[in-house]
Amino acid sequence: MREAAFVRQNKDKWTSFERALQNNVRTPPDELSALYLEVTDDLSYAQTFYPQSNTLIYLNTLASKAHQRIYKTKRESPNRIITFFTHEFPREFYSYQKQLLLAFIIFMVFAAAGSFSAATDGSFVRAVMGDAYVNMTLENIENQDPMAVYKQMGEMDMFLGITINNIRVALMAFVFGIFYGAGTVFIIMQNAVMLGSFQYFFYDQGILWESVRTIWIHGAIEISVIIVAACAGLVVGKGLLFPGTYTRLTSFVRGIKAGLKIVISTVPFFIVAGFLEGFVTRRTGMPDWLAITIISLSFGIILFYYVYYPIYLNHQNSNDQKSNNIPEAA
Structure with a gap:
């Protein structure tokens, strides 16, 4: 150059x-x-x-x-962790909104593909979810308790197991970004296709609403932050593919640092999602209004923290600089 x-x-x-x-x-x-x-x-x-x-x-x-x-x-402030989550990370995450949107679009495309495949091929759901899981769910439906799977484990065991597994998936989505982003896309595909076929299966059984009001109590946060973790992997991939004015190694290191911060930001949300799945989702008898409230609040919090708040902080910072009337540097 x-x-x-x-x-x-x-x-x-x-x-x-x-x-x-x-x-x-x-x-x-x-x-x-x-x-x-x-x-x-x-x-x-x-x-x-x-x-x-x-x-x-x-x-x-x-x-x-x-x-x-x-x-x-x-x-170093004694409130370093708090300032990271409230200011440092959201301000920096503003730069990765395009990667977040791309991760969301890829996820939705593969979820739609999973749903379409399940609708056109009767064996697809079993291929994705496994015969044991499908047979168990069919048996639960016959017993008038289609969401009984969330009641089989102890509350604390489910909370810990689900939380650890979700963080593992997030780390994989991030780390696989080293394959120029293709590995991250593969992780997105796996989870999105499974979700799409899973939801169609319940639709085909005539209990779509029952599944939505139950699964998305924890799924609203869980799926959302998996997409955010995939954004971290795409940031790493972009650093390798498009180094710009930096050397490829420098750009890669910058991508790793940025991606790691993104993954760290998802950990508290995965803990909340694990808590909801372990302790709340199993309450299948809760009224619809309560389930809808939990789901709506979950989506609202995610959209606020990862979309609105970074934009707000960025605009606030720009306005502060303008208000100071600082002359152009020589």
Whole structure:
């Protein structure tokens, strides 16, 4: 890449960082650290491809100022975990909304494919879910308790088992991103096809609503954060496929760090989903309004935290910078 193109592509980022270093701009140390890592990556790139250039001198000066500012003022807050979930992660996750949307679209396409396959091939559900599970469910339907599967294990055992399994699936969706994102798509496909065929099976048995009002009590959060974990894998894959101005290795490392943060953000939600499945879903006799309320709140919380809140924080940060009337950097 020509030096002029490199400067044009990153100028706005460098200018924003230089503004953040000004004394009249209060920027959280963690945010400064994230920007500092990006600038030092650009500095390494410039050292390799534009030695003895004005760009290299500028970036070296900027990185030196940032280093002094960050490591002189940064303090680890005792509420570090809280600030990660309430500010640091949501602000950073704004950059990965496209990957989240892509993961959602891929999931919905494969879920529809699973439902269509189940509708056109009578043996498909058994191939996906297994004969034992299908036969057990049919027996439960005959016994007038189609959702009895959620009552077979002890509450705590189910809670722990489901939570651990869901976190394992999330980690797989993330780690398999190293196969240029294809491994993550495979994990999405497995879970989406299973869900689509599973829901069609209940529709075919005439108990679709009974399954929806029961399964989605925990499934609203569980499925949603599996999609979020798949977003983490796609972030890793994007880092490998489209390194931009960075070396492929640098871009890959950045993708791994970003993806890991995304996966960490899903852990509390998986715990909640496991709790709901272990302790609440089994209450199949609860009134419809209560089940609908739980499902609606679950979807609302997920949409707020992973979609609305990152956008809100990003816009708030932009408005704060504009209100300071900071002059353009030289």
